[in-house]
Amino acid sequence: MNIQTSLDVAAGALQLPQPYLLFLGDTTIRGYAKTAFGLRDWAPEKCVGEYALPGATVSVGLEQLAPAEARARGARSMLIGVANSGGVIPESWMPALFEALDAGLDIVSGMHMRLAEMPELAARAERLGRQLIDVRHPPAGLPVGTGRKRSGKRLLTVGTDCALGKKYTALALARAFTARGVDADFRATGQTGIMIAGGGVPMDAVVSDFEAGAAETVSPDAADDHWDVVEGQGSLYHPAYAAVSLGLLHGSQPDVIVVCHEPGREEILGSPGYLLPSIEETIDLNLRLGARTNPAIRCAGVSYNTAHMAEDEAIALMAADSERLGLPVADPIRGGDAFARLVDSCLA
């Protein structure tokens, strides 16, 4: 899969200095290093190595490099690839962060606590001319949306709810497109996706008036046969986050949507009493609203997150639902013929 370069990112989107040294801190809990594992899996060519402190027991399997060695091998930033409880950067990490700045690396973080709010770190970065980049925070100068039709093709993953595979589905589709020789970019709209792509806009942190304009920025004009595969956010049915989803749908102008769902989930995350919509209803509403900025919008199929199901059960369910909907239904993690049919349908 192509990764967007500084040449094809529109003004207004974040751009991260790459390749990365993945910082693992002193982590002993594998789940805390989700970001680092995601980068290793989806952007290995952007990771020159990992850097763990004494006491750490988690590795993503890359070569352990100190910041100066990583710099010598071309790294341009150290990316904090671990979270911890509370989202706060602990005092024990500070020498390593200083070491990175001193070695000539910028620092990239997706933690709640802003790097720039740590006075000693900010002063050192300023003195050395280094960047401290917080990917939770949108870049300045995002434009208002215009609704102008852009060139190139676009796919957007949409959902019945939050947190059920929209990022993963977009990454898997972009990779599959590229494997078929189709020119495609994954376009990121959330923090982990932005780290993987090396750029993008954290759509949930954008001021509402600029939401559609920010989405327009994420997938700029492109060649006619080029596909942008845009990471979806939230759900039109989420009582808290539907504004994010609609701004992204309008601004992305997708030619194709893929609906993401987790079979068995019945209630919206964090909103007790709000039932998930049906797949049919989700397709219908996304097409109706998306047609406002792209009248040619269509649904190419459905992506199920079946991680919690037995394989035979998952395959039987997807086959039955595909029959009922008249559309491919696949789990990108399981792959197989069903996923190949979904890719066919997207590119049809």
Added chain:
Amino acid sequence: MNIQTSLDVAAGALQLPQPYLLFLGDTTIRGYAKTAFGLRDWAPEKCVGEYALPGATVSVGLEQLAPAEARARGARSMLIGVANSGGVIPESWMPALFEALDAGLDIVSGMHMRLAEMPELAARAERLGRQLIDVRHPPAGLPVGTGRKRSGKRLLTVGTDCALGKKYTALALARAFTARGVDADFRATGQTGIMIAGGGVPMDAVVSDFEAGAAETVSPDAADDHWDVVEGQGSLYHPAYAAVSLGLLHGSQPDVIVVCHEPGREEILGSPGYLLPSIEETIDLNLRLGARTNPAIRCAGVSYNTAHMAEDEAIALMAADSERLGLPVADPIRGGDAFARLVDSCLA
């Protein structure tokens, strides 16, 4: 009409110190004083007087008072009731702004330029313990939406486009409800409305993730027979601003919507090639999306802005469209029987 007091504003919404002294600057162009005229028309009980500089030729007809006199009569803030080209506060206004702070008044502004970004003004305000309040900027600490059903009744004005009477319609309906003895509050979601109401949230300036939560804050729990009449923003059909409209629709949980439209307008403001939706389509989509947080939502009627039409032409058009839609259609500025039927329908 009731004006919200500090007692019934939920945590998170802006609250403006009232009553006001209306500052008119040195304006000679009536149109620049639109905010001051709006306050005189819709919140006369909150305006103790006006303050114009030498050279000004525009008056809203209130008593001319210097800040100290206004303070003695109970004023708590001086509100900048004029705009100028560029939205910048001119040097010639500074002595009057200092005078207001010295007299014990806070300053309220809706201009693009932030009061707090003027160093001398900020320093003086801090030294004296005065507030500089920019109503274009949302308060800190807005919550994420919960979707929890709140007590009391709510009406939201929605539109086929921006800038065609949603604020005016909400103000006129709240006033009409009160005139009929119904306990009602106008709830503001834009800067002029916030000045009139004395509080609210500028919805277009809220970060998308908090959009529905901000709307929930604007119309908190209330008595069962109380009506909040909420000022609408944007349009679900606007390619730039639909995110604002959907967050406001979900968070407001309206029992009743009134669709606002300007007959004859064919294209969305600022988006050439985007045709306005029909009234029928606008009703249908708002009800479908609004039903997510309030399944009992209904459309009570339509508000036309017919300022550009001859009276007989306007009345004939509204009668014909009312017949076709099976709903009251009225221009709140023209009032009359048609508007009375719209009010009946809202309260039915």
